[in-house]
Amino acid sequence: MPSRMCISPIHNKKGILHRSSNGTSEERWAASSCAMDSLYDLDLISETVPVILDNSKSWYKVQSSSMKLGERGAAHVAGVSRADLQKNRFYSNILLINRTASPLSWFMECKDRNNRSAIMLPYTFLPTMAARHLREAADKIRRLLGEYDAIHVRRGDKIKTRKDRFGVLRTLHPHLDRDTRPEFIQRRISQWIPPGRTLFIASNERSPGFFSLLATKYKLAYSSNYSIILDSVVKNNYQLFMIERLILFGAKTFVKTFKVDEMDLSLTDDPKKNTKMWQKPVYTIDGEES
Secondary structure (H helix, E strand, O other): OOOEEEOOOOOOOOOOOOOOOOHHHHHHHHHOEEEHHHOEOHHHHHOOOOOOOOOOHHHHHHHHHHHHHHHHOEEEOOOOOHHHHHHOHHHHOOOEEEOOOOOOOHHHOOOOOOOHHHOOOOOOOHHHHEOHHHHHHHHHHHHHHOOOEEEEEOOHHHHOOEEOOOOOEEEOOOOHHHHOOHHHHHHHHOOOOOOOOEEEEEEOOOOOOOOHHHHHOOEEEOHHHHHHHHOOOOOOHHHHHHHHHHHHHOOOOEEEOOOOOOOOEEOOOOOOOOOOOOEOOEOOOOOOEO
16 A cells, blocks of 8 residues: 555645655645555554555565566556456466556555456445544544434535536536435435434535535534544544544444445435436426426
8 A cells, every 4th residue: 555645636646656856746745645544544454454555664675576576576457357367377476466557546445446346355344444543533423423324415526517518507417416405315315214313414515504404304413513522633634534434334324425336325316437428407306407
């Protein structure tokens, strides 16, 4: 794993493996990144799969050894299936295999991104491997919440629109803006979450009071309600996201924005995967376009 993770909205396209000798560039990278062990419990991950950071002596030894071995030292296996890796004897003699073949794709969790059946670690693995201080903060908040339900409301970047050549607004997720508004959320989740329950909301919506309508049916809770716990722990938005994710997973009923797996509950039926099809937004129940 890389020793630091980019947390800047504008990602470092040079990647972890191509560090610049320019001091100013290094300073910018340090300011827009955080140490991996401030996010993840590397010892806990290592109980399942050993972790070597890219700034460690172990990684230096691996790289040095792979260079000395020549063709048997390292292999980049983009597009190679796990079955081929197991069957082909060539790979069994390789010291270092770059499974994702991208220095920025460590988070792909050892899977072929084009073949979900090739996943070697479940999607839930990394979220549960948060650093100890983040897990402890999430545990404190969960205890204060008691028994609760939760929803994750993804808006922001996902509801952006653009005009086509005729000046008509279009979006990649035509129902998402509608489905993640409080009146539609209330209608949707009522089948799973009864009135009066404590409802924890995690969202990238920045409008104050946006979800207030839901307070007529539920006891609302946000991470901002627990600043006394979080202020001394959270140093960046990614740490906050990781804590919120642990809280979401601890809910009795968890409703995601998008359905990922067949058994998931979701706020919208729009597919999460980017279809590249820009469509007119829909804001009404009967499906009429705006």
